[in-house]
Amino acid sequence: MDFAFDATTHEHREKLEAFMEEHVYPAEPLFEEQARDSGWSAPPIIEELKAEARRRGLWNLFLPGEGLTNLQYAPLAEIMGRSPAIAPVATNCAAPDTGNMEVLHQFGTDDQRKRWLEPLLNGEIRSAFAMTEPDVASSDATNIATSIVRDGDEYVINGRKWFITGAMNPNCAVFIVMGKTDPEAPKHRQQSQILVPRDTPGLTVKRGMSVFGYTDNDHGGHAEVIFEDVRVPAANLIGEEGGGFAIAQARLGPGRIHHCMRLIGMAERAIEMMCRRALARTAFGKPVAQQGVVQDWIAESRVKVEQLRLLVLKTAWLMDTVGNQGAHTEIQAIKIATPIAVEWILDKAVQVHGAGGVSQDFPLAALWAGARSLRFADGPDEVHKRSLAYRELKKHT
Amino acid sequence: MDFAFDATTHEHREKLEAFMEEHVYPAEPLFEEQARDSGWSAPPIIEELKAEARRRGLWNLFLPGEGLTNLQYAPLAEIMGRSPAIAPVATNCAAPDTGNMEVLHQFGTDDQRKRWLEPLLNGEIRSAFAMTEPDVASSDATNIATSIVRDGDEYVINGRKWFITGAMNPNCAVFIVMGKTDPEAPKHRQQSQILVPRDTPGLTVKRGMSVFGYTDNDHGGHAEVIFEDVRVPAANLIGEEGGGFAIAQARLGPGRIHHCMRLIGMAERAIEMMCRRALARTAFGKPVAQQGVVQDWIAESRVKVEQLRLLVLKTAWLMDTVGNQGAHTEIQAIKIATPIAVEWILDKAVQVHGAGGVSQDFPLAALWAGARSLRFADGPDEVHKRSLAYRELKKHT
Amino acid sequence: MDFAFDATTHEHREKLEAFMEEHVYPAEPLFEEQARDSGWSAPPIIEELKAEARRRGLWNLFLPGEGLTNLQYAPLAEIMGRSPAIAPVATNCAAPDTGNMEVLHQFGTDDQRKRWLEPLLNGEIRSAFAMTEPDVASSDATNIATSIVRDGDEYVINGRKWFITGAMNPNCAVFIVMGKTDPEAPKHRQQSQILVPRDTPGLTVKRGMSVFGYTDNDHGGHAEVIFEDVRVPAANLIGEEGGGFAIAQARLGPGRIHHCMRLIGMAERAIEMMCRRALARTAFGKPVAQQGVVQDWIAESRVKVEQLRLLVLKTAWLMDTVGNQGAHTEIQAIKIATPIAVEWILDKAVQVHGAGGVSQDFPLAALWAGARSLRFADGPDEVHKRSLAYRELKKHT
């Protein structure tokens, strides 16, 4: 259980922090400005930052098995989380591409990798993962209604998905679609995952869903997508028929670590902003920083973050040493603990900023919306708590 | 301490509920659609609804001293709060016009009333109240930096305001501006309020501030407004020089009751939606409505709302019987208790709706943002708690 | 919905407050001292106080149908709650006798009333209500395992009960026992209630159960009681066979109002103590009363109490006007809302008192234990929340 940063981590952290200081933070105002007119595409500054990140060797760092371990990558994800709209995408470490690349890396055929993984790793295209459905509680995978039916050499896909992150971006070239190939199979063998190119007839990217008023347009939004008799070659199936649930599980672990570490980075930035604002403002005869309630928030924030970071690092270390299965409880625990705690910290940072805190002049409200939406992404917290409780109870039966 | 609905209240409630059922709820989808293209103006359907409300005698019901008492009006505000983007404006009972009309009604000269109050009462123009400033913690009125300087027959105004609700609407014809006429006076005699027509040279409505991701464009947004050597006739002063703080206090009481009752209306609608959704969805083999945690949320929501409503009604009753001063503690108490509780209820309703809950397909996320912003509007909760605590402590000194 | 105190209430409040000031508060130190040596009986001072209360007409005020309404009695219960170990018993308004007297008053035969109700009303004996069982989750009445079996002219009782409040007191002369007469009947017709004199063979008062570290010895403790082939005349049955559940329900409404109003009285006393202590102590260069976090606690406490009181008064008013059934939601709501909120207030008052707060030198820790135990008395909060949620959900099915 050694979470210390090794030499590799130290080196990458230094490089990444330099990149943040020299390029990412300075680019934030321009990014915001460009994002207003960039439609559903990334603001142009992003391509420049990608080139710079690549030049510096800060590229695809997330990819396991190739370079860094989860424990080595986690502290980098935290740093990226300090500017979450820019840093992950600039380093080609942004969801959902990361998960999609992992899936193709681990389960894809040579052809699938050549056609989709390579341009993804090169940052030439984006991708989406189409799982959530509007008509059912899709945290229960057995509820998924989209059908994937074999017809000769093809599969035919019918269904409706929404909150498909990134899909509004015209550069999002491919969808990994989760659907049912066999509704009669045992419940975790009913689902399959299949690759669907964006331009396939019958696929309609209908509209962007907003998240507390935010369209996340710079990131390709969160689309509603309709599949009507969409036909793709049978070779587009990822892995085997019925393997969809297992593939989905495989991507969850690293994805949660990334999400949670980025959230911790956001929290650290929020604490900094909260402290600076409290020091800069005066009300009722003394700096806001001397108000007892504000001090209480700052202390609680620090105490929460310290605990969360250790738990996520331990989870990463477990993933590296005993794998997904051995880290099951911890992977659920970080999903349960992190978004709600970081949401709380962001709420307090907003409150210290007064009206400004909810506005576009500070990133806090948008970060809050991101943290809030992670309380139901990958299934609502309540589902994970129930599952974790079952495991705890099982120890005593 | 009789909060029962009297005959007048019953009659108005019935009329208002009929209007809601027959016109407001059915208009919600069209309103949403029109709002997308209405710029900073109200969607066209609003004028139709205003005509209908007026025809039904549901017009200016808020105005005290003329018609209803606070206790009679409060239950109507709750009903309006069920569709808060439409019902208040359709009945000419929307903030900030209500407060502005009260101020003109109570403190305005005949000329001021004729020029501004009449068209406001007729729903011909809208108005704004310019108090909050970006550069200071303006919950502390002594911090206000905008200057109002007498120069012959005129006052000259310089300063910067933001979060001026409604000001982006081109139909917002007049601003009531809070500023300092005498920075050397005792701290609650430094401020004055003055009327500034929208078209006065030097007044610039610069941009809309967003609240989380919402611009509230259909309501005229929340503007940043710059005053540079803005000159208005001395007769535009409301009340006397140095009376600004007292006038601001006077509008607070009724305003809080309106806000809180509308929040309670929102909460009731959220509880309805939470129940319906929980009954309609199935996960892990049973309706969501049978999940213990969801039941817990529903029960807590009901228990919170019952308490809040009684407290607000009592406050309204106190306002009617002993006035602003005698209701001081209660006016603060409802401000402390209501937004945070309703925010909690809305959060749970969002969670029950999953991804849909944060999106534009349900009103919950937008209602949440409204409730959240009331935790710092009129000064952050923490300021009110401190003030209430001082009063409590004083009983024992 | 008129909660105002009428003339009768005002008069009784004044009389009761005078009694508290002149006799109850001054007796607290002596009561504490005597309680150390009074075994399981009331300290001797209690008899003096009872005589005084009776002389002043402050006797059996709780008894509905005879004197005061629930709405008239509720504010008196609040005042009594300020000294909850003394005032209720001194005025013959202490649980569980109050509920037992109500049951005998409403359901008892003339003989039962003559033998038990009269001496109870005279304060000559005490009584107990034997419902909770150690071996089952007895919040679910169908779980109750104690059997009451007809055998000729007698009933034979077998079972084990615990937390039978007051039963350790040798002066507790009679038990109302809840048990099953017909385990095969519909689930709410299986139970009956029966009178068992303390000296009946087979009845063993085994030991006192503690509540946190408190034995509540001055109040007769909370006993474990064994019933082994206990035989009583058939005439001891209260009401009819199978009526036990309905009788239990009937006593719940007023009992909850009493409990909750007493809790509110405790909360008021805790707020007073918290304020006084915060004003009296200095730390880190200023009075504790100027610490922002303590002010926050004081304000929250006041806001909570104001809401709770209104909700309980409304419930009392509903009980008076529409009866138990019509007040079902409210009776559950006050049980859900009050103990947990008052527990919170007491916890904060303890914290302001530092080490002293948890000790015998202040009543706060003992009051806390009382409030805490009401979170599961009459069934845990969670059961009531579930039931309330079912009713809320039913509105939408």
Place this chain on the structure above:
Amino acid sequence: MDFAFDATTHEHREKLEAFMEEHVYPAEPLFEEQARDSGWSAPPIIEELKAEARRRGLWNLFLPGEGLTNLQYAPLAEIMGRSPAIAPVATNCAAPDTGNMEVLHQFGTDDQRKRWLEPLLNGEIRSAFAMTEPDVASSDATNIATSIVRDGDEYVINGRKWFITGAMNPNCAVFIVMGKTDPEAPKHRQQSQILVPRDTPGLTVKRGMSVFGYTDNDHGGHAEVIFEDVRVPAANLIGEEGGGFAIAQARLGPGRIHHCMRLIGMAERAIEMMCRRALARTAFGKPVAQQGVVQDWIAESRVKVEQLRLLVLKTAWLMDTVGNQGAHTEIQAIKIATPIAVEWILDKAVQVHGAGGVSQDFPLAALWAGARSLRFADGPDEVHKRSLAYRELKKHT
């Protein structure tokens, strides 16, 4: 940052767990029974357990510099915390002796060590630490009022202390007393610590203070102690005059780690009990373990404990590697985070146990009282939060 258990830790854990299984848990019922009649002394079984622990090499494991590091000892403290009334004292690792032994070990003269440290290390006597005072907010050390005045070859001590843990035990042979030698010195140089044998004239152990009704008699209680012209030789001073504050700080770090790890052990036991009870009881047609709210509590408990343990282990590791100063934030953080979280877990475990949970039949209520009292021991949480916040704010000034 390597928290893994090394070989030494593994070995000690195994030995300690064997001792717990074979001796401590089985002794709990007898301990409880003996404790009822043991006055303020330890129940006789304790001496047998001490002998056994010593035989097994499980003795004085806490003592730093001699044997184990903080990181090695911390997991042992957790195991001891599972039976906190027995295991620490049986292994001579109980507070306040541990802190007193550390102080004598680090700051004592040869004579002081010979006379007091040796019998303490041998478990022959007990000791107390007299710091808290009833008359002032003693979390602010400058408030301490007890005077220690040099008079020739002696010091004369006057003052009043309370909550002096262990002092009611007749076997508590010596007090380390904190008082002021120079009220005019800089504020952290005013205090000194001095050894006072129990039998010194003028020292009166007056009474035991209770903690939520518990006297903790088996542990020597929490005494009020009066010092009236108590004279001890000047050689009894620990360290130098004015060094009292620094000595107090030195003992805090390890003490907090011990407390917090024991709390985590209690939490683990509570989770086990909560699971077992929930599995064993049925209500409303299904096992309590299937109630969603109970599952939620179990999951939250597990998630909290995992975070707390990592934070305390990190703190221990920091203490070992960079010392007290470098671990300042973490030492405060564990004090802020652990008691309140474990209190929450214990509260839920109590609730799952219904009435039984608050009684003497389960250890939960007593453990709760212990956790609760740690929220103000060593200064209330609020003081630590303020101090931690100052340090956080300082980073940004």
